Amino acid sequence: MTVDTNAYNCDDAHAYMPNLELRNLLVYSLRRNDIWTFTHPFMQPDMANANYVLDGLKFGFPDGIFSVALSPNVNNRIAFFHPLASLQEFSVPTRVLKDKSLSPDKYAPGDFKDLGVRGRQAQSATHDIDQRGVLYYTEIQTNSIKCWNTQTALKPENVGTVYEDAETLTYPNDLEIDPVGDIWAMSNRLPIFIYRGLNPDEYNFHIVRGRGDYAIQNTVCNVPDPDAITLVFLLSFLLGTSCAGELKEIFKWKQVYYEGIPPEITGYDNYNNVPMGVTHHKGRLFVAIPRRAPNVLSTLNVISMSEAKSTESPLLRPYPSLEMNRLDSSLPKEERFTSIYRMRMDTCERLWFVDTGRHVTNDGSMKGHPSVVYAINTTTDTVAERFLYPNNVMDANGASISVAVDIPNDKDCGGAFVYIPNLADGKIFVFSLREKKMWEFWHNFFHMNPYQGDYYVAGIHFQWPDGIFSIALSGQDCRGYRTAYFHPMSSFEEFSVSTEVLRNQSLSMRPQQGNDFKRIGERGDGSQSGSHYYDNSTGVIFFAEVGRNGIGCWNTVKPLMPKNMGTVMQDEKRFIYPADLNVDTSGNLWVITNTMPRWYYETLDTNEYNFRVWSAPTKEAIRGTICEL
Structure with a gap:
């Protein structure tokens, strides 16, 4: 049979x-x-x-x-x-x-x-x-x-x-x-x-x-091509992995500038406008700039790919409007954006993100309001959903800096679930659009590994205690559920849980989660990863490997172990700190690098290109790596 x-x-x-x-x-x-x-x-x-x-x-x-x-x-x-x-x-x-x-x-x-x-x-x-x-x-x-x-x-x-x-x-x-x-x-x-x-x-x-x-x-x-075998062998010997052709550089900036800003709008500091998240949809590139420092003009922005006049320093336009992005806007504080890190597009053409509500003032203090889940209808450029974090969810530090969106059957737009990792508290928040409710899961797997929190990026040694950072959703199984892959940033390991568990609020109240949360394996030394994303067309997960200034890949049909990890991109000069990555609906991988540790611990050289956006079709990105089947 x-x-x-x-x-x-x-x-x-x-x-x-x-x-x-x-x-x-x-x-x-x-x-x-x-x-x-x-x-x-x-x-x-x-x-x-x-x-x-x-x-x-x-x-x-x-x-x-x-x-x-x-x-x-x-x-x-x-x-x-x-x-x-x-x-x-x-x-x-x-x-x-x-x-x-x-x-x-x-x-x-x-x-x-x-x-x-x-x-x-x-x-x-x-x-x-x-x-x-x-x-x-x-x-x-x-x-x-x-x-x-x-x-x-x-x-x-x-x-x-x-x-x-x-x-x-x-x-x-x-x-x-x-x-x-x-x-x-x-x-x-x-x-x-x-x-x-x-x-x-x-x-x-x-x-x-x-x-x-x-x-x-x-x-x-x-x-295989005999020459390709030799090349892959040499790269495996030198780098400990196989390496594909490089991603294509799409845009680059020394500093970020905006378009369409009235002359009376002043007081923003280009140096503090550091892009952190990027998502592409139908010829538009959405760019998030969180308010981690004072004088950030706009936290959510867009670039029209067809209207960009150059690959160098294209201007950003506040999205969907400047008014919604201004801290001194006349809009109520819950209806304007304060600080956004990363966004994700769903199959219903909605752009989802969390506004953390926190921003740094000129005196260095932190101010803000409770976090808000947003969805913007990108066909009308209007807010489709707005959900203020409820009191039953403890988000004291506003560390909800990424989202994963689960649309049942890829068609049930009203039945969306949004999974939101909190890297500081070690939680996953779950938002149900249909029920207009939110709940939270706790697990030991959400916390950092204290032996894997040391980083060396751009010549800078530092330690970060970041816990669960990113959630990548597999394709849907025959029962309508997905595998949610996740990891703490300060960890070499990957874990998983079925969305059947996450969608069930009653299971979040259990004193222990049994074997529902699973350890999958380890990626290898120095493989700390921020964002990661599952590509449905290949079954490959792409990892933003911040400690290696590269993009790693793993084909999920294979056991997760260092020898099954491939390298899509690695460059110690142009690819410093991949802050975000995801795959668009056309099967293209998008990555943003932003040299953030240098900005955070030292000083950016504004005469050099500090921020870059990269892209390639996923099948081309993994060509020649162990991730290609």
């Missing part, structure tokens, strides 16, 4: 069940609770290839369709299949199999395809496909596991050998690829058991396991 699950709806699952004796394919729909049958000549055995020789034993298995393997493309999957007694592979789109009206034989003539021949003695039992599109199958007559990259034509010269052993893999009868890409196979000497009898003094049953990415490295299924 092969199960085809809709990532957004568990109830829309289908099961494909080949019947090797009747030579047909059964399809079961969970949503309909119905079953139907497909027949096709390709499901019949090739009687010329129904005879086998195994360990000197000759026998015949005239079995028809035996195994179905699904391509990794969830939205338009291809079902690969073959009879046991055959050297060929065939395919059919799953959209055909899911359509009961086309069964048993009303499909179009071209729906079922003959893909080619694997080779001599290549009869196969089960097979499976990994996320890269490499198909692995058990070859029962050669006691081996073979591979074929489905991006190439199926012919003997394009088939590779992953593993072959007549002792441990006698009659490999089952194979599966697990979620992290490991190959699992079982051998059981079945024909010997049937026709000759097993020797109980010998090991007759074996389970073997191997890493898929390693297994195909030296096979025809993996066709």
Whole structure:
């Protein structure tokens, strides 16, 4: 049986069940609770290839369709299949199999395809496909596991050998690829058991396991550029990781300046206007400048990419208006922005952020009001949601400096949840838009690791005690929930919790959280990270590695450990302190670097470029790194 699950709806699952004796394919729909049958000549055995020789034993298995393997493309999957007694592979789109009206034989003539021949003695039992599109199958007559990259034509010269052993893999009868890409196979000497009898003094049953990415490295299924291999090896040796091509520099500033400011507006200090957050949506770049120092003109700003006259020092325009960004505005203090650090765009075209309500005055004191959750409708440039932190939420220090927005099914705009880490108190605040309520979670994983709070950036040694800093949300599972990945800034580790837990206010009141919060692994020495973001198109999490002046990456199908971490970008001069990163709806990674430790502990050189915005498509960013599958 092969199960085809809709990532957004568990109830829309289908099961494909080949019947090797009747030579047909059964399809079961969970949503309909119905079953139907497909027949096709390709499901019949090739009687010329129904005879086998195994360990000197000759026998015949005239079995028809035996195994179905699904391509990794969830939205338009291809079902690969073959009879046991055959050297060929065939395919059919799953959209055909899911359509009961086309069964048993009303499909179009071209729906079922003959893909080619694997080779001599290549009869196969089960097979499976990994996320890269490499198909692995058990070859029962050669006691081996073979591979074929489905991006190439199926012919003997394009088939590779992953593993072959007549002792441990006698009659490999089952194979599966697990979620992290490991190959699992079982051998059981079945024909010997049937026709000759097993020797109980010998090991007759074996389970073997191997890493898929390693297994195909030296096979025809993996066709790398030899020069690229040398380059990646050298970079791995020198840097301890693989490195891709650099991100493209989009904008840069020595100091920030604004446009459209009336001449009577004075008293702001360009030096103290240090950009901290960046988000891109449909040709507009939103830039946040928190009021960490006095005389910041505007905390939320925008740049029109098409109107920017130069990549050097484009002017910022207060967003959505100057009036909403002025501390001396005539608007009530809860309706104007005080200090914003980072923003995130949701699938409903709303820009979400927390106004911390705190700002530094000219005498160095801190003033302000309770924090506020905002959402701006970017199609109308008006405030869509405003929610003042309630009294049941303790946010004494205003350290809510990032957000993650969870839209159920990516469509239920009114059912949004906003997850807000508080780096000082070690909390996650959860805001429910539908309920207009907020609650908080506490956990030991939210606090810094005291052994990992030392930094060395731009020639400056310092210590930061920052706790949970960022939350990255995975794609939605079939039950409608996501994995929330998180980490303290002063830590090399990554943790996770299901949004099923975070969305449930009653669970936040438990005295302890059991095993709901999990430690995933460690990124490696010096890998302290501020912002991070999960890219749905690749399954890769990108990390702003502030201690390395770089961007790290991790493909979530692999275990989290230093050897599985890649480097997308690293530059000790131009990439000092990546303060924020995220991925836009077009699959582009955006990063802002701002040299903040130098501004905070020493003095910026205003004759040098101190702030930069970078970007690249995510698939290009990970090309050549270990994060690429």
